[in-house]
Amino acid sequence: MNKNVLLVDDDKICNFITEATLNRLGVAKQIHSALNGKEALDLINGYFQGDLAIPDVIFLDLNMPIMDGFQFIEAFKRLEFPKKENILIIVLTSSVNPEDIQRVKTLGVDYYLTKPISEEKILALLKN
Amino acid sequence: MKKHPLVLCTHISLAYAIHKETICLPSNPCYYTDHQFLCFLINVYAMKTARENLKILIIEDMEDDVELVKRVLTKEGIPFTIYCVDQRDEYLKGLMEFKPNVILSDHSLPQFNSVEALEICHRIGVDVPFILVTGTVSEEFAVNCLKNGADNYVLKGNLSRLPSAILNALKQREIEKNRKKAERELHKQNQILVKVNNELDRFVYSVSHNLRSPLMSVQGLLNIARKEVEQNSVARLNEYFDMMDASIDKLDNTLKEILDYSKNARVDIEIGSINVKEMLVACIDKLKYITGADQLKTNIIIDGSESIYCDFFRLNVIFINLISNAINYRDINKETNTLLITVRTFPYKTSLTFQDNGIGIFSDLKDKVFEMFYRASDRSNGSGLGLYIVKETIDKLEGKVSIDSQIGIGTTVEIDIPFGVNSVR
Incomplete structure (x- = not known):
């Protein structure tokens, strides 16, 4: 499972935790991180300049400054590039609010993980 | 008795x-x-x-009856003006132009009657007592009149009842008016409560998120640390502890901010003598342990007296928030990070300027930074409450705050508060 992963969270410690967990599981090939939705979009645009590999999985926080997770999903849906449908977006948030869960679902993202992330949660998700 | x-x-x-x-x-x-x-x-x-001189509109075609009414009112010492009508058009004109305080109506006139008069009164929204003054009527008729909205009825044979009937009707109307007013007030209060409650819901939602986030980080770090300890790998434990520390600090900060917010909203303003310069120096000293504080060179210029009369707690909250913002949003690409604090004191006013050369914010976000939980940058561990609390605190002091900022150049916050060198406002 050598995945290219993009982590999007304004809390650097959260990105660190996710990265450490993925590394321990040995499921990631390359891991990049962005501090908000806009930085993540810039990184994705950068992929086409050939600098980076297109991510297989995006771990996305919801509550972020500048561009939050919801706005990122909307902007991402408008992007057009080959094999976009292969990218898996996983929302990773500390929000347990049912309204947030519903909003994410309405935006067409099916994977919603609540923090703290754990090896068990990731394995269970990747198995599917 | x-x-x-x-x-x-x-x-x-x-x-x-x-x-x-x-x-x-x-x-x-x-x-x-x-x-x-x-x-x-x-x-x-x-x-x-x-x-107020009672203005009475009488619907009556018999002049003698009008005279009787006048006599009985005069006898009771009630000053009045009378406008007498016996037709529909005159009645309408009277309602509009004479603007009566009370309407006395005979039941049946050749071209008009009390039922129609009462109906017109309701239709055009004239809210004054309507009293029937008639000859002998049946009990059924009287009850019907009251049902239709008349205030009372007085028989022409017993006109001595008229003054008290008028006064009682006026009193009832006033009670009713006050009741309706109270009802409207209650409704207004209720709407305010609903609004406050919604705000509270939003507040609780955001706060719970801000509190839960760092807690989850600590738990995540504990998960990693535990796994590594299980495998006897302890090399990075200290690194995890440091991160846990940082997360707990963040949590603690949010809690302190919520306390500041609540204290500002609940506690009355308490005026005392304050040395502004000493307070600024104390705030800078208090913040010296946060990351980057040692890189920020702060200058304080006082124009006028150092001593003003203001609320100690609130001024302190404003200073701490603005100085920590200058530290957190310093521009690491610049050789020196500066904060210039200028204080100008007047008899009943103090103007403060906090000017830094930090990273700045986009000018279109300028007004949003004062909103609750709004974060314009991911550079800090901020909860998005800092400038909101500054604004709320300055509002409480009935002062003004504005922000001017340019990306890459810096941010200037200007504050005017109506407290100065003199103790009485």
């Missing part, structure tokens, strides 16, 4: 006092019986109404 203490003075001055709602407590009371007191109040009410 119950007795009521009253101020010893004439009815007229008491009536005036009641009218103006300026009754004094009796220093040398005399006592009235219940009946005397009631009579007294009725007189007061009559005088109060009389002062």
Whole structure:
């Protein structure tokens, strides 16, 4: 499972935790991180300049400054590039609010993980 | 029999006092019986109404009957003006132009009747007492009139009842008016409560998120640390502890901010003498342990007296938030990070400027930074409450705050508060 992963969270410690967990599981090939939705979009645009590999999985926080997770999903849906449908977006948030869960679902993202992330949660998700 | 203490003075001055709602407590009371007191109040009410000169619209075709009404009112000492009509058009004109305080209506006239008059009254929203003054009528008819909205009915054979009927109807209308007013107030209060409740919901949602986030980080770090300890790999534990520390600090900060916010909203302003320069120096000292504080060179210029009269807690909250913002949003690409604090004191006003050369914010986000939980940058561990609290605090002090910022250049916050060198505002 050598995945290219993009982590999007304004809390650097959260990105660190996710990265450490993925590394321990040995499921990631390359891991990049962005501090908000806009930085993540810039990184994705950068992929086409050939600098980076297109991510297989995006771990996305919801509550972020500048561009939050919801706005990122909307902007991402408008992007057009080959094999976009292969990218898996996983929302990773500390929000347990049912309204947030519903909003994410309405935006067409099916994977919603609540923090703290754990090896068990990731394995269970990747198995599917 | 119950007795009521009253101020010893004439009815007229008491009536005036009641009218103006300026009754004094009796220093040398005399006592009235219940009946005397009631009579007294009725007189007061009559005088109060009389002062305004009762405007009576009479629907009547018999001149003699109008004269009888006039006589009975004059006898009771009620000053009045009469506008007499016996047709629909005149009645409408009277309602619009004469603007009566009370309508007295005969039941049946050759071209008009009381049912129609009452209906017109309701339709065009004239809200004054409507009293039927008629010859002998059946009980059924009388009840019907009251059902249709008439206030009372007085038989022409018993006109002595008329003055009290008028006064009672006026009183009832006033009570009803006050009740409706109270109802409207209640409705307004209710709407405010609903709004506040919604805000509270949003607040709780955001706060719970801000509190849960760092807690989850600590738990995540614990998960990793535990796995590594299980495998006897302890090399990075200290690194995890540091991160846990940082997360707990963040949590603690949010809690402190919520306390500041709540204290500002709940606690009254307490004015005392404050040395602004000393307070600024103390705030800078208090913040010296946060990351980057040692890189920020702060200058304080005081123009005028160092000492002002203001609220210690609130001024402190403003200073701490603005100085920590200058530290957190310093521009690491610049050789020196500076914060220039200028204070100008006046007799009843103090102007403060906090000018830094930090990273700045986009000018279109300028007004949003004062919103609750708004974060314009991911550079800090901020909860998005800092500038909101600054704004709320300055609002409480009835001051003004504005922000000017340019990306890459820096941010300037300007504050005016109506507190200065003199102690009385």
